[in-house]
Amino acid sequence: MWIPTEHEKYGVVIASFRGTVSYGLSLEIGDTVQILEKCDGWYRGFALKNPNVKGIFPSSYVHLKNACVKNKGQFEMVIPTEDSVITEMTSTLRDWGTMWKQLYVRNEGDLFHRLWHIMNEILDLRRQVLVGHLTHDRMKDVKRHITARLDWGNEQLGLDLVPRKEYAMVDPEDISITELYRLMEHRHRKKDTPVQASSHHLFVQMKSLMCSNLGEELEVIFSLFDSKENRPISERFFLRLNRNGLPKAPDKPERHCSLFVDLGSSELRRDIYITVHIIRIGRMGAGEKKNACSVQYRRPFGCAVLSIADLLTGETKDDLILKVYMCNTESEWYQIHENIIKKLNARYNLTGSNAGLAVSLQLLHGDIEQIRREYSSVFSHGVSITRKLGFSNIIMPGEMRNDLYITMERGEFEKGGKSVARNVEVTMFIVENSGQILKDFISFGSGEPPASEYHSFVLYHNNSPRWSELLKLPIPVDKFRGAHIRFEFRHCSTKEKGEKKLFGFSFVPLMQEDGRTLPDGTHELIVHKCEENTNLQDTTRYLKLPFSKGILLGNNHQAIKATKESFWITSFLCSTKLTQNGDMLDLLKWRTHPDKITGCLSKIKEIDGSEIVKFLQDTLDTLFGILDENSQKYGSKVFDSLVHIINLLQDSKFHHFKPVMDTYIESHFAGALAYRDLIKVLKWYVDRITEAERQEHIQEVLKAQEYIFKYIVQSRRLFSLATGGQNEEEFRCCIQELLMSVRFFLSQESKGSGALSQSQAVFLSSFPAVYSELLKLFDIREVANLVQDTLGSLPTIVHVDDSLQAVKLQCIGKTVESQLYTNPDSRYILLPVVLHHLHMHLQEQKDLIMCARILSNVFCLIKKNSSEKSVLEEIDVIVASLLDILLRTILEITSRPQPSGSAMRLQFQDVTGEFVACLLSLLRQMTDRHYQQLLDSFNTKEELRDFLLQIFTVFRILIRPEMFPKDWTVMRLVANNVIITTVLYLSDALRKNFLNENFDYKIWDSYFYLAVIFINQLCLQLEMFTPSKKKKVLEKYGDMRVTMGCEIFSMWQNLGEHKLHFIPALIGPFLEVTLIPQPDLRNVMIPIFHDMMDWEQRRSGNFKQVEAKLIDKLDSLMSEGKGDETYRELFNSIIPLFGPYPSLLKKIERETWRESGVSLIATVTRLMERLLDYRDCMKMGEVDGKKIGCTVSLLNFYKTELNKEEMYIRYIHKLYDLHLKAQNFTEAAYTLLLYDELLEWSDRPLREFLTYPMQTEWQRKEHLHLAIIQNFDRGKCWENGIILCRKIAEQYESYYDYRNLSKMRMMEASLYDKIMDQQRLEPEFFRVGFYGKKFPFFLRNKEFVCRGHDYERLEAFQQRMLNEFPHAIAMQHANQPDETIFQAEAQYLQIYAVTPIPESQEVLQREGVPDNIKSFYKVNHIWKFRYDRPFHKGTKDKENEFKSLWVERTSLYLVQSLPGISRWFEVEKREVVEMSPLENAIEVLENKNQQLKTLISQCQTRQMQNINPLTMCLNGVIDAAVNGGVSRYQEAFFVKEYILSHPEDGEKIARLRELMLEQAQILEFGLAVHEKFVPQDMRPLHKKLVDQFFVMKSSLGIQEFSACIQASPVHFPNGSPRVCRNSAPASMSPDGTRVIPRRSPLSYPAVNRYSSSSLSSQASAEPSPSTSSLSSTHSASPNVTSSAPSSARASPLLSDKHKHSRENSCLSPRERPCSAIYPTPVEPSQRLLFNHIGEGALPRSDPNLSAPEKAVNPTPSSWSLDSGKEAKNMSDSGKILSPPVPPRPTQTASPARHTTSVSPSPAGRSPLKQGSVQSFTPSPVEYHSPGLISNSPVLSGSYSSGISSLSRCSTSETSGFENQVNEQSAPGAGPAPSYSGSEEPGRKESKTPPPYSVYERTLRRPVPLPHSLSIPVTAEPPALPPKPLAARPGHLENGTRRTEPGPRPRPLPRKVSQL
Secondary structure, eight states: EEOOOOSSSSESSSSSSSSTTTTTTBBBOOOEEEEEEEETTEEEOOOOTOTTTTTEGGGGGEEEOEEEEOOOOOTEEEEOOOOOHHHHHHHHHHHHHHHHHHHHHHHOHHHHHHHHHHHHHHHHHHHHHHHHHHHHHHHHHHHHHHHHHHHHHHHHHTTTOOOOOOOOEEOOOGGGGGHHHHHHHHHHHHOOOOOEEEESEEEEEEEEESSSOOEEEEEEEEEEEEETTTTEEEEEEEEEEHHHTTBBBBGGGGEEEEEEEEEEEGSTTTTEEEEEEEEEEEEEEETTTTTSSOOOEEEEEEEEEEGGGGGGOOOOEEEEEEOOOOOSGGGGGHHHHHHHHHHHHOOOOOOEEOEEEEEEEEEEEHHHEEEEEEHHHHHHHHOOEOOOOSOOSSSTTTTHHHHHHHEEEEEOOOOOOOOOOEEEEEEEEEETTHHHHHHOOOOOOBBBBOSSEEEEOOOOOOOOOEEEEEEOOOOOOOHTTEEEEEEEEEHHHHHHSSSSSEEEEEEEEEEOOTTTTTOEEEEEEOEEEOOOOOOOOTTHHTTTTTOOOOHHOOOSSOOOGGGEEEEEEEEEESOOOOSOOHHHHHTTTTTTTTGGHHHHHHHHTTSOOOOOOOOTHHHHHHHHHHHHHHHHHHHHHHHHHHHHHHHHTTTTGGGGGGHHHHHIIIIIIIOTHHHHHHHHHHHHHHHHHTTOOHHHHHHHHHHHHHHHHHHHHHHHHHHHHHSSSTHHHHEEEEHHHHHHHHHHHHHOOOOOOSHHHHHHHHHHHHHGHHHHHHHSSSHHHHHHHHHHHHTTTSOOOOOOHHHHHHHHHHHHHHHHHHHHHHHHHHHHHHHHHHHHHHHHHHHHHHHHHHHHHHHHHHHSSSSSSSHHHHHHHHHHHHHHHHHHHHHHHHHHHHHHHOOHHHHHHHHHHEEEEEEHHHHHHHHHHHHHHHHHHHHTTOOOOHHHHHHHHHHHHHHHHHSSGGGGGGTTTTHHHHHHHHHHHHHHHHHHHHHHHSSGOOOOHHHHHHHHHHHHHTTGGGGOOGGSSSSSHHHHHHHHHHOOHHHHHHHHHHHHHHHHHGGGGGTTTTHHHHHHTTTTTEEEEHHHHHHHHHHHHHHHHHHHHSOHHHHHHHHHHHHHHHHHHHOOOOOOOOOOOSOOOSSSSSOOHHHHSSSTTTTHHHHHHHHHEEEEHHHHHHHHHHTTTSOOHHHHHHHHHHHHHHHIIIHHHHHHHHHHHHHHHHHHHHHHHHHHHHHHHHHHHHOSSSOOOOOTTTTBBBHHHHHHHHHHHHHHHHHHHHTTTTHHHHHHHHHHHHHHHHHOOOOHHHHHHHOOOOOOHHHHSSSOOOOOEEEEESSSTTOTTTTTTEEEEOOOOTTHHHHHHHHHHHHHTTTTTSSSSOOOOOOOHEEEHSSSEEEEEEEEEEEHHHHHHHHHOOOOHHHHHHSSSSEEEEEEEEEEEESSSSOOOGGGGEEEEEEEEEEEESSSSSSSEEEEEEEEEEEOOOHHHHHHHHHHHHHHHHHHHHHHHTTSSSHHHHHHHHHHHHHHTTTTHHHHHHHHHSSSSHHHHHHGGHHHHHHHHHHHHHHHHHHHHHHHHHHHHHOOGGGGHHHHHHHHHHHHHHTTSSOOOTTOOOOOOOOOOGGGGOOOOOOOOOOOOOSSSSEOOOOTTTTTTTTGGGGGOOOOTTOSSSSSOOOOOOOOOOOSSSSSOOOOTOOOOOOOOOOOOOOOOOOOOOOOGSSSSSHHHHHHOOOOOHHHHHHHHHHOOOOOOOOOSSSHHHHHHHHHHOOSSSSOOOEESSSEEEEEEEEOOOOOSSSSGGGOOOOOSSSSSSSGGTTTTTTTTTOOOOOOOOOOOOOOOOTTTTTSSTTTTTOOOEEEOOOOOOTTHHHHHHHHTTTSSSOOOOOTTTTTHHHOOOOOTTTOSSSSSSSSSSOOOGGOOOOTTOOOOOOOOOGGSSOOOHHHTTTSSOOOOOOSSSSSOOGGGGG
C-alpha cells in the first residue's frame, strides 16, 4: 500500500533507471527527485527537472538527502537543507552542462576547454566541502574559490549575476532592495575593476654565475637602489657561491631565494634598480699563483644592474642573464652601480672572464598575508625576507624592531713609512663595556646568518679606500646601553706570508650618557694608532679616548697626531624602543626637571611623529600625570599636546596606532579627574570660535573631538566607579552646556570669510564619532535628542557654502550608519531631521551621490515584511516626506545626458541605480493603509493626476533595458514585482477618479503604455529561460505578464465609450502584446481587438484606421526582431492571427461586418508571414539571396496589396542597401528606379526622408538618376545607363543647363566606349525549385529563375544555394515533384541550368552588329527561359538513336524580366512541348551552324586570342559527321519509309537537307579561314580536317553543286559572311581583300577550280606561294561516334604521307592580258566616284577602267568574307546602288566581314608602279601573311582564294531584288557572267580537274532545292552559266567589275587610313 512519506522527501539518483515497469519513471544518474509516496522498496514521485511527469522508481536507486518541506500537502515545496553553496554549485553545473556541449557544437574550442577545466575544479572543491573535514578558515577559502569560479563561468556563458552574502546566495525577499542593489553592485564592480594592490614584493632567486675562469668562492649581494636619490632603499640579500658559481647551500632555498617586501606603488618606477655586487674570496691579484699566499681576502669582482621597470609587464623573468661589469680603477668600486646606471662607459667594462649572472625574478602584488596564501609553495620551501631600509610606509603597533644600520663609507690613512699605499682591511666587532665581544649581531644581509665579526673587502694599494658597505646590527635593547663598535685596520701584505698587520683602530659608542642613541648621520671617527701586538681586549684603555672628530674639537688635550687619519661611517637607527630625540627624553623624564615642563610641552609639536608613536603610552601617561599635578597651570598646554597626538594618529602612516590609543584609554588611562579640565578647555575653545580671527588651532581641536570625548567619558566612568556616581547631574549639565555652545556655533552663518564655515565643517565631520561615547553614559533617547537638537541647529539656508553642505550631508550619512540610528526608538527621533536635510538637498538636486547613499542606508534597516508598528510609522513619515521628491529626482537624473568620462558614467549609473533601489524599497514596504493614506493626501484631482503621471513615467524608466546591467535578472524581477503590485493599487484610483465625466486621456494612455512595455520586457519572456530558471521564476513570482494582461483587460472594459479615444492608437501596442507566445495572455488580449474593431465600425462604418495602424505596427515590430518559429506556426494555422481560442476570426464571423473583418485578418496574416520571413532572414550574417528575395516579396506586397507608398519606398531603400552590400549593382539600379518612377520632373518641395535632405522633386529625381546611372555603369549594364543619360540630358537641355548637359553627353559617350571596349561576361541562368513546408513563405513550393554571378557555373551555384539553406536536400532529377514533396516537413531544392530566350531577335539577327553589343541583348530583358530534357519514345534503335530521340521542352515565363530588382524572379507560367526527333535534328544543326559562323567571324576579326575554339568546333563537326553524325540523320529521316509515314514532315525534311548543305559550305569556308590562321604545329590536324571533310561530303552525297541550286542562306553574326538572295554582294577573300563576285558558288564550271590563286593584297608586295593544299587521303577518323553532329570531338591527326604536287597552271601577273593591267584612263569625276565606292573596304582594281566596263551582271549569290558592304543592283540600266550598311564596331575597321569571290580575280593586283592611285592599306590591326597558292581555289588560304560567299541574310529575309536576281540570271536576261583575265589561260592549259578537288563535276545524288531558296513557280529555272570557253573576251579584259554606288543611308565615307 502506498503511504505518503514523512522524512524521505528529496534524493539524488545514483543509477539510471529505464522506467520499463508500468508507471515507471525514467531517471538519469544525477537527477534530483521529490518523493511523494513509498511502498515496499519503491518510491513514487517526480524528477525536479520535469515536475509534471510522476511515476515510480526503486528506492535503492536514490540517495536520500535532508530537506525541509514548505506548504505540506498537495502543493508542498521541498528545499534541501545542505549548504547553500553546494545547492548553487549543483544547479549551476547542471545548467552549464548543456551549454558546455553547445560550445563544442558551435566550435568555440577555447571557452569549451576553459569551462571544462573550471567545472572539474568546482567538482573537486565541492567534494572537499561535502566531506566536511575542513577547518573554518579553509572552508571559507574554498567557498571563496568556488564562488569566484561560478561567477566567472556565469559571466562567460552570459548567465545572470548571483547576489551573495558571505559566499551564500541571497534570497531577494529576505533583504531590502537597497541591500540587494549593493550586493549586485559590489559583485558587478568586483567583476569590472580589479583593485590595485598597494603593496608589492620582489621575488629573487639566484641560479648561478656563468664564468669561464672562476676557481674561487664568491659572495653575491643584491639590493634595491634609488638612482633618483642615489641611495639604497632596501637591506641586502647576501649569498655565497662555490668555485663553480653555484649556490653553496642548494638544499636550503632560503640561502638563495629572497623576497624583497613592502615596496610601495611609488617605488615601482623606472629609476629603481636591482643592483648586484659580486666579491671574490681569494688571492690579492686574480692572476697570482695558487701557492703565492695562503691568506684569503675579499676582493671586488664585478657588478650587474637591472631596472625594476622591466618587471612591470607582469611576466615572470625566468633565467634572466645579467651582464657583469668591472670598474677600470678599483678606487671607483664604491660607485660602479651608479656608473653602469648612468652608462658612463669609460669607467667600467665587461669582466675579463665575460661573466653572466643567471637569476629568476618575479613581481608579486598584495599584502604579505595574501602572498603567503597564494604562493604557499615558495614560503613552504623557505625564502629569506629582505626588508626595506627603515620603517615601512605604515608602522604597525606590535612591530618590534631595534636595528642599527652602519655603512662603512671611507678612510684616510697615511703610508706608514712605505713607498706604496697600503692594502687596508677593516674588521668590525660589537663590544660590551666589559670587553666581551657580542656574538652573532652583525648581519651581512638576509640569506646569511648573523656573524660575530666582519671583514671588509680590500682595495689594492689604496690609502683612501671607499667601501660603502651596508651592515645591519640587530642588537637587543638591553645590550645597547654600554656597548660600542670597534673597527680595526690592518695592512694586508701580498708577500708570501700574506700576513695582516694591525696599524690602528676606531670605535664608536652606541648610546650617549643621557640615554640617547647614536644620532643618525655620517660620523668622522678618529683612527687611533697602535702596534701589531696591542691588546684591545681591555676596553677601559681606549674608551676614555675621544672617538669622533666632532668631539675632538671640544677636547684639544689629545695629540694632534691622532687627527691625521680618519674613518667615516654612516649610522641609521630603526627602533621601536630607543630614541635619539633629547626633547622626547626630557618630556618622559619630566619629574626630574619640573622646571622644563612648559618648554617640553611646547616642543612636543616639533618631535618627529614616529618618535611619539613609539612611546605613545609613556607620552600619554606623562601628559595626564602633568595634568593631575597642576591642572590650572598646565591644563590648556596638556590639552593642546593631547590634541596634537590625537591628530598625529589621523596620518595614514600612524593610522594603525589608533587601536593602541583605544587600548590605552580602555586599560591604562587613569585620569579620573581629567574630564573636568577637558570639558572646560573644549568649551572654552568652542565659545571662542565665533570671535576668533584665526581658526586653524580651533579646527585642530574640533578634529580631535572624538578622542577628547573618549577621554572625557572614560575619565567620568573612572570617577563614577571611584566615587559611586557622584556629581552626575553636574556632569550632565557640563555636557549639555558644551552642546549648547556647539549648537550656537553651528547655527551661526558665515559672513564674508569662510573660516567659520570651515570650522563648522570640521566639527560635523568628526561629530558622529562622539555618539557611541555618549551612549556609554546616557540613555539612547537622550543621546538621540541631543543629536537631533545639534543637527537641527544647522542653518537651513540653501546659499551656504557648498563644501559645508557636503559635510553636513556626510554627517547625516554617518549618523544613519551609526549605532544610534539602528535602534528603532532613537531612529524615530532622528528620522525627521535626516529626512528634512535629505529633502532639502534633493530639492536642490545637490550632492545626489551622498543622498543616495544615505537613503540606501535608511532602507537597508527596514527589512522586508517588517510589520512592527514602529516600522509602519517610519514608512508613513518617509512616504509623506520623500516619495514625491524621490520620483522627481529619478525623472531629473534619467533625463540628463550621460557624462562622457567612463568614471563619471559609472558614478552616474550608481546614483540612478541607488535612487531606483530606494524607491522600490519604499514601494515594497508600503501596505494598503499607506497607499490609501497617500491617495487621500492629495487635495485636488490635479495633484493626483500629476502624481500618477509621474509615477507611471518613472516606472517606464525603470523598465528600460539600460536601467540595470544585462545580467541583473534578479534585480529586474524584484523591480517588476514591485511595479506590478503598485500598479494594481493605483489602477483602482484611476478607475475611481478619472472615468466618465472626469475622463483624462493622457493618464489612461500613460497607464496602457506602461502596461504594454511591462509585458514586453525581455526579462519577463520566460520562454527564453532555461527550464530551471523558468521554474524558479514561476515559483517566486508567477507569470507577471499574464497578471498585467488581465489588468489591461479589466481596465479596458471599464472605459466604455471612451474606448474610441484609443482607437487606433493602442492597436500597435496591444498587437505587440499578442506577439508574445503565451496562450493565457493571448486569450486575455483577443477580445480587446474584437472590441476595437466593433467600436471603430460603429463610429465610422469601417475600420480602415485599424487596418492602417495594424500594418504599420506589424512592420515596425518585425524590424525590431519580434516573433520566432512559434509565431510562424501560429500564423500558418487555420486561425491565422490570434491563437487558439477564443479566436478573433470566430468572433468576427458572428458580426454584421463579417466580410471586411475576415478580409482584414487575411491581409494582416499574409503581411505577417512575409514580415516574419523578412525578420528571420535579416538575422543572418552576410547578404544572401534569401534576404533579397524576402525584401522583394515584402516590397511588392506593400505596393500591390496594401498600397502603402511610404513603406514601399522604405523597403526599396532597404533592398537597395542589400544589393550594394552584395555588389549586385545592376539590381541596385533597377531597385532605385522603382523610387525614381514615383517622382516627376516638377518643383514640388519634398520633406526630409530617410537619407534625403529637404529638396524639390526635380532635385531628388536628378540625384536618383545619377545614382542609378552610376550603378548601371558599375554593373556593366551600360545600355540602360545610356537611356537614362538621354532622359536627364533632355531635362538639362530644357533648362539650358549646358554645363551639366555637356557632362551628361560625355558620360553617355563614355558608356558607348565601354560597350565597345570592355569585356562583359554573359551570366548563366538557373531554375531553382523550393519544395517542402520548411521553406520561408515567399519561397515555399515555388520555382524561380536566378541570374548567376560572373563565372558561376551550375556546381558553384548549387553549392551556394545549399550553403544558404543548410538543411535543404538537393533533388537529383529535373522532373516535377509530386504532392508528397510539396507537403513534406523538410526542404527540397531542385536546381538545373536554363537557357535565356531573348524577346526581340532584331538586334541579334541584324547584320554588322558587333558581338559586344549583341551579348547585352542575349541576356538582358529576358522573360522566357527554356530547358530541354531528351527522352526516347517507342523502341530505341541501337544502331541509330536519333530515330526515337524526342525532346521535352519546358518554357518558363517569369513575373518580371531578368535582370531586375532581384537576381531571381518567380516563374509565373510554364509550358511544356515535345519536339519530334526531326525537329530536334533541325534545331541541333541550326545551332551548330550558328556556332560555327560566330567562331569563324570571331577568328576573322581577330577577336580570338587563339584559334583553338574554332579548331575544336570544326574537328567536332567534321569528325562527328564522318563517323556517322549527320549521316545518322540521313538514315533516320531521308529514307523512304520515314517520308511515307510522315507526309506532314516534307518541309522539315527539306529544311534539314538545306541545313546539311549549309553546314558543308560553312565548314568549307571555315577550313579556308582556319588554314590562314592555323599555327604551324597544328598544320597536320588541319590537313586531317580537310581530308575528313572530303569523306564527310561524299557521305552526304555532295559531289558538285548544280547551277540550279542556290546556296542556302547562312547568317553570320557580327557581320560575318552571308548569302544575300536578293543581291549580288561583293565577294571577299579570307584575308580581307575586297573583290567583285563573278558567279554563284554553286554554278561555276569545274574548269574554274584550277585557276590561279595568286591574287594578293597590294599591302603585301611579295606573295609567296604556299605548298599546302587539301590532302587527297580520305581516311575516316577511327573515333566512330553516334552522337549528334553538334558535339565537338577531336580526332587523331592524319599522317602526312603524301606531299601534294601542284600543277603550275596559273599565270603570273605579267602573262595576264594587257587590258587588265593597263586600262584606259578615266575622267576625274569617275575616279572620284570609284574612290567614293572603294574607300570603305574595297581594294581598288585599276581606277582607269570606265564605269560601264566595270559593271557586272549580278549572280544569284556569293560567299563574302569582306566587311559586309553589299551593292544592290538596279535593273538593266547598269547603275548599281549600295544597300544600307549596318553600323560597324567602333574600335577598329574590323576585317571580320571579308568575302572572296569564287573565281580569283586580279582586281586587287593593281601594280605598284602605277602611280595613279594609292595602294590599298588594310586595317592596322589586320594580320597579313604571304599569299598561299593552292590547287583548290575553294579551300586555298591564299590572298586570292576563290571561296563561295556565305549569305548575310537570315533565312526568312526576302527582298524586292530577288526577282531581279532571278530575272538577270535567267537565260538571255543579261550579259553572261565574265571571268577575270587570269582564268582563261588556266582553262586552255588544263581541262581535267585535279584529283584533290572538293567538288566533282557532276552530282551523284540529286539534291532537292531547299525550301527557303526555292524559286517562285512563275519564274523559269535559271539557265546554266556558259562554259568557260564561251565566255566573252570583252569581259575578261575588264578584270573586276564594280557596280555604281547608290546613296548610303548611315555611315559617312571613311578614309582608307581609318580602317
